[in-house]
Amino acid sequence: MARPVPETVSVAAHREGARLHYPSAGRNKGPIAEVLLPVLPTGARVLEISSGSGEHGAHLCALRTDITWTPSDPGARERESQAAYAGDCGGRMRPPLDIDVMQDDWWTRAPAFGALVCINVIHISPWRAAEGLAVGAGASLSPNGVLYLYGPYLEGEATAPSNLAFDADLKARNPEWGVRPLADVVALMADHGLALERRVPMPANNLSLIFRKVAP
Numbered sequence: 001m002a003r004p005v006p007e008t009v010s011v012a013a014h015r016e017g018a019r020l021h022y023p024s025a026g027r028n029k030g031p032i033a034e035v036l037l038p039v040l041p042t043g044a045r046v047l048e049i050s051s052g053s054g055e056h057g058a059h060l061c062a063l064r065t066d067i068t069w070t071p072s073d074p075g076a077r078e079r080e081s082q083a084a085y086a087g088d089c090g091g092r093m094r095p096p097l098d099i100d101v102m103q104d105d106w107w108t109r110a111p112a113f114g115a116l117v118c119i120n121v122i123h124i125s126p127w128r129a130a131e132g133l134a135v136g137a138g139a140s141l142s143p144n145g146v147l148y149l150y151g152p153y154l155e156g157e158a159t160a161p162s163n164l165a166f167d168a169d170l171k172a173r174n175p176e177w178g179v180r181p182l183a184d185v186v187a188l189m190a191d192h193g194l195a196l197e198r199r200v201p202m203p204a205n206n207l208s209l210i211f212r213k214v215a216p
């Protein structure tokens, strides 16, 4: 029996053939590239979790012709879109994978990778998705490997009012969703051997977080 696709947001999108266009990805792909690209080593093999439309991978592959990028998503419509964008990237954007990070051992079904990227996901999925991401990153990244996360976070009294309102909205839609406290995410990753190296403020009260796998 086919496993159920996790409940997710319906991201505002328009469609041209198989290609989805997310306005949010259009806005944030430039700022994300500025932070992420300098962190990726030459020839990096990147696995992206929850790639949605696939626009981030296509944008980053166009800017860095030395990297290979494997997109993924549990959604079939999203994987079709990723495959359409991959056609523009001269083979450096690989065929999309069906990865649900709440499945046991999800990383064993992916090719070897040196960096993991996950954009706008852990607040729009149950906390066990963040846990699954941490387990897989800890088990599969080699020492010095990078985990890049992007999204909104709660930071105590410093939390932006827009992020508090977003948190309330997410919880009303699904009580298992919600903007995550940064301290909880940092502690979770540390439990799996990933140390927070940089916290970079991004537009619209989002953060880029760069974690690095420490030697055991």
Ligand SMILES: C[S@@+](CC[C@H](N)C(=O)[O-])C[C@H]1O[C@@H](n2cnc3c(N)ncnc32)[C@H](O)[C@@H]1O
Residues within 6 Å of the ligand: 006, 007, 008, 009, 011, 022, 024, 025, 049, 050, 051, 052, 053, 073, 074, 075, 078, 099, 100, 101, 102, 118, 119, 120, 121, 124, 125, 129
């Ligand atoms: C808000 S969209 C973000 C898409 C893309 N990363 C972007 O920023 O444009 C959230 C994505 O997370 C995916 N997702 C939800 N639950 C997931 C899970 N358990 N494992 C992997 N991906 C999941 C959804 O299918 C959806 O594509």
